Amino acid sequence: MTMPYYASPEQLMRDKGEYARKGISRGRSVAVVTYADGVLFIAENPSSTLHKVGELYDRIGFAAVGRYSEFESLRVAGVRLADVRGYSYNRRDVTGRVIANAYAQTLGEIFTQQMKPYEVELCVAEVGDTPETDQLYRLTFDGSVVDEPDFIVMGGQAETVSAHLREHFLPGMGLAEALRVGVQALSAVSPATSAGNGGPALLSAEQLEVAVLDRRRPKRAFRRITGAALRPLLDSDGADAPAGGEEPHTAAHAPSVPQPGTPPGLGEPSAPDSGGTAGSGGEAPTT
């Protein structure tokens, strides 16, 4: 009969950490970059259905690298937490910090208590009303959470991509500019480009998954930029697209938005909070 041999806690943690880090570094990278109107997610992801980037709530987005099944279940948990909180309190009471905390606790618990740690790294991003109030949280496999300014890079060769971004990132860039900087940084390490084995210099629209949290959008800020909307942005050579000029809707899946002309407070489930009796945003009854 084999006896379990003794391993010190330090050794155990180190081994688990190494295991998780190795798993994560095999994957392609994701960059989350702030820009003038919000937060931009860029992932190298040839699949158009298995997303690495997703919407958690009105102003909160999610990006992940690592093992798909693991971060997908975490994404679903985040959507559930956000929706349950928003439903039982109010939509305004759902914050990125709450969700990031829940992720940190869960990842930490899994890391210490389970044999196999999750091989994932997550980013929870929240847009505020001004660029100063945007929040980026990085969560690692061991449950540590860091609040980082400007940008976050995760996945394989994150250091190289980060270094590239640090060199070229400017606060308050336009969307096209931010996208160009981000794509260049990712392309510099990608195996699919000339940096890898002699492909084109930059990643193409088909190899990228791009989404934004746009603070100018009412209610749900998350929007995917795909296909016909993405190509002109990539080709625009970083010339700052005029604000509002980059608005083509994605055909695949446009999240619901109260249409223009909807008075404030309507079109959001928060409106019935008042019992539906208050003339929310409309004309107050003059009795």
Next chain:
Amino acid sequence: MSEYSAGRSGFPPAYLDRVGSSFTDFLATAAPDLLPGRRPVPQLPVGDVTPHGTTIVSVTYEGGVLMGGDRRATMGNLISSRDIEKVYPADSYSVIGIAGAAGIAIEMVRLYQVELEHYEKIEGLTLSLDGKANRLAQMIRGNLGAALQGLAVVPLFAGFDLDAAPGTPPGRIFSYDVTGGNYEERGYAAVGSGSLFARNSLKKTWRPNLDGGAATRSLVEALYDAADDDSATGGPDPVRRLYPIVYRVDAEGAVRLTDDEVAEVAHTIIDERAAAEGQG
């Protein structure tokens, strides 16, 4: 500790189970007390002490569908609210109007809105219009016990069908009964205490393939006629500047008509009726 205050201690196990994409089903396992259908049903009829919403009308037109509701809620013989809103967007391509016990109905609308958005976020796709209509039927069915104690909720659901076959009208209307029965209506529908009069009015004014303006007029006139004969339905109120709430759902999505637009239609109708009365 209630389950929905998660966050301090990570996700409870239910959050990490991959059980499905329905918010209602998830609440049933994680926080059942938040669901309207899970509460004990009152032992005595309470219909007279709770506010009730009244008439909702929906009509199709060439470009989609319109839904409107009056602004009155009643409690027995009292008017409990003059400016209640009973028509809500369910998501970007559908609207829901409610008649019946206002408190439960509004809670149900909120749950339904989250349900549709939740599905959209988890699956990355929107439900089909029939799927949305079915989902609502299940929620109404869960309320049957309360309905028998005077807390019935009867919604009207309408939407723009993005998957409509060419040649079929894209605007579709679904009506419900208290048992969760789900019926697709042709052309127009009305629910609530004034629905009888509204339907009779629509019978005379509505035609297939009306344009948007004529359909809006037909809808506001039906609400006017309902208010004329049903004490629980409120008419246009120029003194307080309260007019029916009207939503339009077309290929662009669901939009609420502005108060000014609806007021103009309402005033045209009032002027015409006044003129006709003067001649009589």
